[in-house]
Amino acid sequence: MDIEELKHHHRIIDMMLSMHSKLRDDNQRIALMVNLLLLCSSVILSTLVFIDPSILKFIKIDPQLSQIAIGICSTIVFLISIVELRVDWKEKSERHGQACKVLSKLKADSRELLKSNSQPDPQLVAEQCKVCAQSLSTLPNIPDNKFPSLKAYHKAKVELSKFIDLHPTVPVWILRIVLLFHGIKKLFFG
Structure with a gap:
Protein backbone atom coordinates (compact mmCIF):
# COMPACT_ATOMS: atom_id res chain seq x y z
CA MET A 1 0.00 0.00 0.00
CA ASP A 2 2.76 2.48 0.90
CA ILE A 3 4.59 1.91 -2.39
CA GLU A 4 1.37 2.75 -4.26
CA GLU A 5 1.02 5.90 -2.17
CA LEU A 6 4.60 6.84 -3.02
CA LYS A 7 3.90 6.29 -6.74
CA HIS A 8 0.86 8.56 -6.38
CA HIS A 9 2.97 11.23 -4.65
CA HIS A 10 5.59 10.92 -7.40
CA ARG A 11 2.98 11.55 -10.12
CA ILE A 12 1.54 14.52 -8.21
CA ILE A 13 5.01 15.95 -7.58
CA ASP A 14 5.91 15.59 -11.26
CA MET A 15 2.74 17.44 -12.30
CA MET A 16 3.22 20.13 -9.63
CA LEU A 17 6.81 20.62 -10.77
CA SER A 18 5.61 21.29 -14.32
CA MET A 19 2.94 23.68 -13.04
CA HIS A 20 5.23 25.66 -10.75
CA SER A 21 7.92 25.80 -13.44
CA LYS A 22 5.44 27.25 -15.93
CA LEU A 23 4.12 29.75 -13.38
CA ARG A 24 7.71 30.73 -12.46
CA ASP A 25 8.63 31.28 -16.11
CA ASP A 26 5.40 33.13 -16.96
CA ASN A 27 5.71 35.47 -13.97
CA GLN A 28 9.38 36.06 -14.72
CA ARG A 29 8.53 36.95 -18.34
CA ILE A 30 5.76 39.35 -17.26
CA ALA A 31 8.06 40.97 -14.68
CA LEU A 32 10.71 41.51 -17.34
CA MET A 33 8.21 43.01 -19.81
CA VAL A 34 6.78 45.35 -17.16
CA ASN A 35 10.26 46.45 -16.10
CA LEU A 36 11.25 47.12 -19.72
CA LEU A 37 8.03 49.04 -20.34
CA LEU A 38 8.65 51.10 -17.22
CA LEU A 39 12.23 51.77 -18.26
CA CYS A 40 11.29 52.77 -21.81
CA SER A 41 8.48 55.02 -20.58
CA SER A 42 10.87 56.67 -18.13
CA VAL A 43 13.45 57.28 -20.88
CA ILE A 44 10.81 58.81 -23.16
CA LEU A 45 9.55 60.97 -20.30
CA SER A 46 13.06 62.15 -19.44
CA THR A 47 13.76 62.94 -23.07
CA LEU A 48 10.55 64.90 -23.52
CA VAL A 49 11.17 66.97 -20.37
CA PHE A 50 14.49 68.28 -21.66
CA ILE A 51 13.45 69.13 -25.23
CA ASP A 52 13.79 72.84 -25.90
CA PRO A 53 10.55 74.48 -27.17
CA SER A 54 12.50 76.06 -30.08
CA ILE A 55 13.46 72.57 -31.29
CA LEU A 56 9.81 71.57 -31.15
CA LYS A 57 8.82 74.58 -33.26
CA PHE A 58 11.60 73.74 -35.74
CA ILE A 59 10.26 70.20 -36.26
CA LYS A 60 6.73 71.62 -36.38
CA ILE A 61 5.43 70.12 -33.12
CA ASP A 62 3.21 72.29 -30.99
CA PRO A 63 4.85 72.82 -27.54
CA GLN A 64 1.44 72.30 -25.97
CA LEU A 65 1.29 68.87 -27.60
CA SER A 66 4.67 68.13 -26.02
CA GLN A 67 3.28 68.99 -22.58
CA ILE A 68 0.34 66.64 -23.19
CA ALA A 69 2.77 63.86 -24.22
CA ILE A 70 4.83 64.45 -21.06
CA GLY A 71 1.66 64.24 -18.96
CA ILE A 72 0.55 61.03 -20.65
CA CYS A 73 4.00 59.42 -20.27
CA SER A 74 4.29 60.40 -16.62
CA THR A 75 0.80 58.97 -15.96
CA ILE A 76 1.76 55.73 -17.71
CA VAL A 77 5.00 55.47 -15.68
CA PHE A 78 3.06 56.09 -12.48
CA LEU A 79 0.36 53.52 -13.32
CA ILE A 80 2.91 50.88 -14.31
CA SER A 81 4.78 51.49 -11.05
CA ILE A 82 1.60 51.04 -9.01
CA VAL A 83 0.66 47.85 -10.86
CA GLU A 84 4.18 46.47 -10.47
CA LEU A 85 4.18 47.21 -6.74
CA ARG A 86 0.74 45.71 -6.24
CA VAL A 87 1.13 42.52 -8.29
CA ASP A 88 4.89 41.91 -7.84
CA TRP A 89 5.41 39.33 -10.58
CA LYS A 90 9.09 39.00 -9.67
CA GLU A 91 8.26 37.88 -6.13
CA LYS A 92 5.65 35.44 -7.47
CA SER A 93 8.25 34.02 -9.82
CA GLU A 94 10.69 33.56 -6.93
CA ARG A 95 8.05 31.77 -4.82
CA HIS A 96 7.31 29.35 -7.65
CA GLY A 97 11.05 28.93 -8.20
CA GLN A 98 11.47 27.91 -4.56
CA ALA A 99 8.60 25.45 -4.98
CA CYS A 100 10.43 23.98 -7.99
CA LYS A 101 13.53 23.38 -5.86
CA VAL A 102 11.51 21.61 -3.16
CA LEU A 103 9.61 19.54 -5.73
CA SER A 104 12.78 18.59 -7.61
CA LYS A 105 14.32 17.19 -4.43
CA LEU A 106 11.12 15.34 -3.53
CA LYS A 107 10.89 13.88 -7.03
CA ALA A 108 14.51 12.72 -6.99
CA ASP A 109 14.18 11.16 -3.53
CA SER A 110 10.92 9.41 -4.44
CA ARG A 111 12.32 8.18 -7.75
CA GLU A 112 15.36 6.75 -5.98
CA LEU A 113 13.13 4.69 -3.70
CA LEU A 114 10.87 3.58 -6.54
CA LYS A 115 13.75 2.62 -8.87
CA SER A 116 15.65 0.47 -6.39
CA ASN A 117 16.01 -3.11 -7.65
CA SER A 118 15.10 -4.71 -4.36
CA GLN A 119 11.90 -4.14 -2.43
CA PRO A 120 12.37 -0.78 -0.65
CA ASP A 121 12.25 -0.70 3.12
CA PRO A 122 8.59 -0.06 4.09
CA GLN A 123 9.74 2.30 6.84
CA LEU A 124 11.70 4.42 4.31
CA VAL A 125 8.72 4.45 1.93
CA ALA A 126 6.34 5.51 4.72
CA GLU A 127 8.80 8.20 5.81
CA GLN A 128 9.13 9.51 2.24
CA CYS A 129 5.33 9.59 1.85
CA LYS A 130 5.10 11.63 5.05
CA VAL A 131 7.82 14.03 3.85
CA CYS A 132 6.03 14.39 0.49
CA ALA A 133 2.68 15.16 2.12
CA GLN A 134 4.22 17.69 4.51
CA SER A 135 6.25 19.41 1.80
CA LEU A 136 3.34 19.62 -0.64
CA SER A 137 1.23 21.37 1.99
CA THR A 138 3.82 24.15 2.35
CA LEU A 139 4.01 25.09 -1.34
CA PRO A 140 2.25 28.10 -2.88
CA ASN A 141 -1.19 27.22 -4.18
CA ILE A 142 -1.87 26.73 -7.85
CA PRO A 143 -4.64 29.22 -8.75
CA ASP A 144 -7.91 27.36 -9.38
CA ASN A 145 -8.57 29.21 -12.62
Missing part, protein backbone atom coordinates in the same frame (compact mmCIF):
# COMPACT_ATOMS: atom_id res chain seq x y z
CA LYS A 146 -5.15 28.15 -13.99
CA PHE A 147 -5.17 24.53 -12.82
CA PRO A 148 -6.89 22.99 -15.91
CA SER A 149 -4.60 24.72 -18.40
CA LEU A 150 -1.52 23.90 -16.31
CA LYS A 151 -2.57 20.24 -16.06
CA ALA A 152 -3.08 20.16 -19.83
CA TYR A 153 0.36 21.77 -20.23
CA HIS A 154 1.93 19.03 -18.06
CA LYS A 155 0.17 16.20 -19.91
CA ALA A 156 1.15 17.67 -23.28
CA LYS A 157 4.74 18.02 -22.06
CA VAL A 158 4.82 14.34 -21.04
CA GLU A 159 3.39 13.26 -24.41
CA LEU A 160 5.82 15.49 -26.30
CA SER A 161 8.71 14.00 -24.33
CA LYS A 162 7.61 10.47 -25.31
CA PHE A 163 7.19 11.58 -28.93
CA ILE A 164 10.69 13.10 -28.96
CA ASP A 165 12.07 9.76 -27.73
CA LEU A 166 10.42 8.04 -30.70
CA HIS A 167 11.52 10.68 -33.25
CA PRO A 168 14.68 12.38 -31.94
CA THR A 169 15.76 13.83 -35.31
CA VAL A 170 12.49 15.64 -36.07
CA PRO A 171 12.33 19.32 -35.02
CA VAL A 172 10.28 19.82 -31.86
CA TRP A 173 7.92 22.33 -33.48
CA ILE A 174 6.91 19.72 -36.07
CA LEU A 175 6.33 17.14 -33.33
CA ARG A 176 4.11 19.64 -31.50
CA ILE A 177 2.00 20.13 -34.63
CA VAL A 178 1.72 16.37 -35.22
CA LEU A 179 0.67 15.84 -31.58
CA LEU A 180 -1.90 18.61 -31.91
CA PHE A 181 -3.45 16.93 -34.96
CA HIS A 182 -3.36 13.51 -33.25
CA GLY A 183 -5.17 15.01 -30.28
CA ILE A 184 -7.82 16.68 -32.41
CA LYS A 185 -8.33 13.51 -34.44
CA LYS A 186 -8.67 11.44 -31.24
CA LEU A 187 -11.15 13.95 -29.77
CA PHE A 188 -13.47 13.96 -32.77
CA PHE A 189 -13.03 10.50 -34.27
CA GLY A 190 -12.11 8.39 -31.24
Whole structure:
Protein backbone atom coordinates (compact mmCIF):
# COMPACT_ATOMS: atom_id res chain seq x y z
CA MET A 1 0.00 0.00 0.00
CA ASP A 2 2.76 2.48 0.90
CA ILE A 3 4.59 1.91 -2.39
CA GLU A 4 1.37 2.75 -4.26
CA GLU A 5 1.02 5.90 -2.17
CA LEU A 6 4.60 6.84 -3.02
CA LYS A 7 3.90 6.29 -6.74
CA HIS A 8 0.86 8.56 -6.38
CA HIS A 9 2.97 11.23 -4.65
CA HIS A 10 5.59 10.92 -7.40
CA ARG A 11 2.98 11.55 -10.12
CA ILE A 12 1.54 14.52 -8.21
CA ILE A 13 5.01 15.95 -7.58
CA ASP A 14 5.91 15.59 -11.26
CA MET A 15 2.74 17.44 -12.30
CA MET A 16 3.22 20.13 -9.63
CA LEU A 17 6.81 20.62 -10.77
CA SER A 18 5.61 21.29 -14.32
CA MET A 19 2.94 23.68 -13.04
CA HIS A 20 5.23 25.66 -10.75
CA SER A 21 7.92 25.80 -13.44
CA LYS A 22 5.44 27.25 -15.93
CA LEU A 23 4.12 29.75 -13.38
CA ARG A 24 7.71 30.73 -12.46
CA ASP A 25 8.63 31.28 -16.11
CA ASP A 26 5.40 33.13 -16.96
CA ASN A 27 5.71 35.47 -13.97
CA GLN A 28 9.38 36.06 -14.72
CA ARG A 29 8.53 36.95 -18.34
CA ILE A 30 5.76 39.35 -17.26
CA ALA A 31 8.06 40.97 -14.68
CA LEU A 32 10.71 41.51 -17.34
CA MET A 33 8.21 43.01 -19.81
CA VAL A 34 6.78 45.35 -17.16
CA ASN A 35 10.26 46.45 -16.10
CA LEU A 36 11.25 47.12 -19.72
CA LEU A 37 8.03 49.04 -20.34
CA LEU A 38 8.65 51.10 -17.22
CA LEU A 39 12.23 51.77 -18.26
CA CYS A 40 11.29 52.77 -21.81
CA SER A 41 8.48 55.02 -20.58
CA SER A 42 10.87 56.67 -18.13
CA VAL A 43 13.45 57.28 -20.88
CA ILE A 44 10.81 58.81 -23.16
CA LEU A 45 9.55 60.97 -20.30
CA SER A 46 13.06 62.15 -19.44
CA THR A 47 13.76 62.94 -23.07
CA LEU A 48 10.55 64.90 -23.52
CA VAL A 49 11.17 66.97 -20.37
CA PHE A 50 14.49 68.28 -21.66
CA ILE A 51 13.45 69.13 -25.23
CA ASP A 52 13.79 72.84 -25.90
CA PRO A 53 10.55 74.48 -27.17
CA SER A 54 12.50 76.06 -30.08
CA ILE A 55 13.46 72.57 -31.29
CA LEU A 56 9.81 71.57 -31.15
CA LYS A 57 8.82 74.58 -33.26
CA PHE A 58 11.60 73.74 -35.74
CA ILE A 59 10.26 70.20 -36.26
CA LYS A 60 6.73 71.62 -36.38
CA ILE A 61 5.43 70.12 -33.12
CA ASP A 62 3.21 72.29 -30.99
CA PRO A 63 4.85 72.82 -27.54
CA GLN A 64 1.44 72.30 -25.97
CA LEU A 65 1.29 68.87 -27.60
CA SER A 66 4.67 68.13 -26.02
CA GLN A 67 3.28 68.99 -22.58
CA ILE A 68 0.34 66.64 -23.19
CA ALA A 69 2.77 63.86 -24.22
CA ILE A 70 4.83 64.45 -21.06
CA GLY A 71 1.66 64.24 -18.96
CA ILE A 72 0.55 61.03 -20.65
CA CYS A 73 4.00 59.42 -20.27
CA SER A 74 4.29 60.40 -16.62
CA THR A 75 0.80 58.97 -15.96
CA ILE A 76 1.76 55.73 -17.71
CA VAL A 77 5.00 55.47 -15.68
CA PHE A 78 3.06 56.09 -12.48
CA LEU A 79 0.36 53.52 -13.32
CA ILE A 80 2.91 50.88 -14.31
CA SER A 81 4.78 51.49 -11.05
CA ILE A 82 1.60 51.04 -9.01
CA VAL A 83 0.66 47.85 -10.86
CA GLU A 84 4.18 46.47 -10.47
CA LEU A 85 4.18 47.21 -6.74
CA ARG A 86 0.74 45.71 -6.24
CA VAL A 87 1.13 42.52 -8.29
CA ASP A 88 4.89 41.91 -7.84
CA TRP A 89 5.41 39.33 -10.58
CA LYS A 90 9.09 39.00 -9.67
CA GLU A 91 8.26 37.88 -6.13
CA LYS A 92 5.65 35.44 -7.47
CA SER A 93 8.25 34.02 -9.82
CA GLU A 94 10.69 33.56 -6.93
CA ARG A 95 8.05 31.77 -4.82
CA HIS A 96 7.31 29.35 -7.65
CA GLY A 97 11.05 28.93 -8.20
CA GLN A 98 11.47 27.91 -4.56
CA ALA A 99 8.60 25.45 -4.98
CA CYS A 100 10.43 23.98 -7.99
CA LYS A 101 13.53 23.38 -5.86
CA VAL A 102 11.51 21.61 -3.16
CA LEU A 103 9.61 19.54 -5.73
CA SER A 104 12.78 18.59 -7.61
CA LYS A 105 14.32 17.19 -4.43
CA LEU A 106 11.12 15.34 -3.53
CA LYS A 107 10.89 13.88 -7.03
CA ALA A 108 14.51 12.72 -6.99
CA ASP A 109 14.18 11.16 -3.53
CA SER A 110 10.92 9.41 -4.44
CA ARG A 111 12.32 8.18 -7.75
CA GLU A 112 15.36 6.75 -5.98
CA LEU A 113 13.13 4.69 -3.70
CA LEU A 114 10.87 3.58 -6.54
CA LYS A 115 13.75 2.62 -8.87
CA SER A 116 15.65 0.47 -6.39
CA ASN A 117 16.01 -3.11 -7.65
CA SER A 118 15.10 -4.71 -4.36
CA GLN A 119 11.90 -4.14 -2.43
CA PRO A 120 12.37 -0.78 -0.65
CA ASP A 121 12.25 -0.70 3.12
CA PRO A 122 8.59 -0.06 4.09
CA GLN A 123 9.74 2.30 6.84
CA LEU A 124 11.70 4.42 4.31
CA VAL A 125 8.72 4.45 1.93
CA ALA A 126 6.34 5.51 4.72
CA GLU A 127 8.80 8.20 5.81
CA GLN A 128 9.13 9.51 2.24
CA CYS A 129 5.33 9.59 1.85
CA LYS A 130 5.10 11.63 5.05
CA VAL A 131 7.82 14.03 3.85
CA CYS A 132 6.03 14.39 0.49
CA ALA A 133 2.68 15.16 2.12
CA GLN A 134 4.22 17.69 4.51
CA SER A 135 6.25 19.41 1.80
CA LEU A 136 3.34 19.62 -0.64
CA SER A 137 1.23 21.37 1.99
CA THR A 138 3.82 24.15 2.35
CA LEU A 139 4.01 25.09 -1.34
CA PRO A 140 2.25 28.10 -2.88
CA ASN A 141 -1.19 27.22 -4.18
CA ILE A 142 -1.87 26.73 -7.85
CA PRO A 143 -4.64 29.22 -8.75
CA ASP A 144 -7.91 27.36 -9.38
CA ASN A 145 -8.57 29.21 -12.62
CA LYS A 146 -5.15 28.15 -13.99
CA PHE A 147 -5.17 24.53 -12.82
CA PRO A 148 -6.89 22.99 -15.91
CA SER A 149 -4.60 24.72 -18.40
CA LEU A 150 -1.52 23.90 -16.31
CA LYS A 151 -2.57 20.24 -16.06
CA ALA A 152 -3.08 20.16 -19.83
CA TYR A 153 0.36 21.77 -20.23
CA HIS A 154 1.93 19.03 -18.06
CA LYS A 155 0.17 16.20 -19.91
CA ALA A 156 1.15 17.67 -23.28
CA LYS A 157 4.74 18.02 -22.06
CA VAL A 158 4.82 14.34 -21.04
CA GLU A 159 3.39 13.26 -24.41
CA LEU A 160 5.82 15.49 -26.30
CA SER A 161 8.71 14.00 -24.33
CA LYS A 162 7.61 10.47 -25.31
CA PHE A 163 7.19 11.58 -28.93
CA ILE A 164 10.69 13.10 -28.96
CA ASP A 165 12.07 9.76 -27.73
CA LEU A 166 10.42 8.04 -30.70
CA HIS A 167 11.52 10.68 -33.25
CA PRO A 168 14.68 12.38 -31.94
CA THR A 169 15.76 13.83 -35.31
CA VAL A 170 12.49 15.64 -36.07
CA PRO A 171 12.33 19.32 -35.02
CA VAL A 172 10.28 19.82 -31.86
CA TRP A 173 7.92 22.33 -33.48
CA ILE A 174 6.91 19.72 -36.07
CA LEU A 175 6.33 17.14 -33.33
CA ARG A 176 4.11 19.64 -31.50
CA ILE A 177 2.00 20.13 -34.63
CA VAL A 178 1.72 16.37 -35.22
CA LEU A 179 0.67 15.84 -31.58
CA LEU A 180 -1.90 18.61 -31.91
CA PHE A 181 -3.45 16.93 -34.96
CA HIS A 182 -3.36 13.51 -33.25
CA GLY A 183 -5.17 15.01 -30.28
CA ILE A 184 -7.82 16.68 -32.41
CA LYS A 185 -8.33 13.51 -34.44
CA LYS A 186 -8.67 11.44 -31.24
CA LEU A 187 -11.15 13.95 -29.77
CA PHE A 188 -13.47 13.96 -32.77
CA PHE A 189 -13.03 10.50 -34.27
CA GLY A 190 -12.11 8.39 -31.24
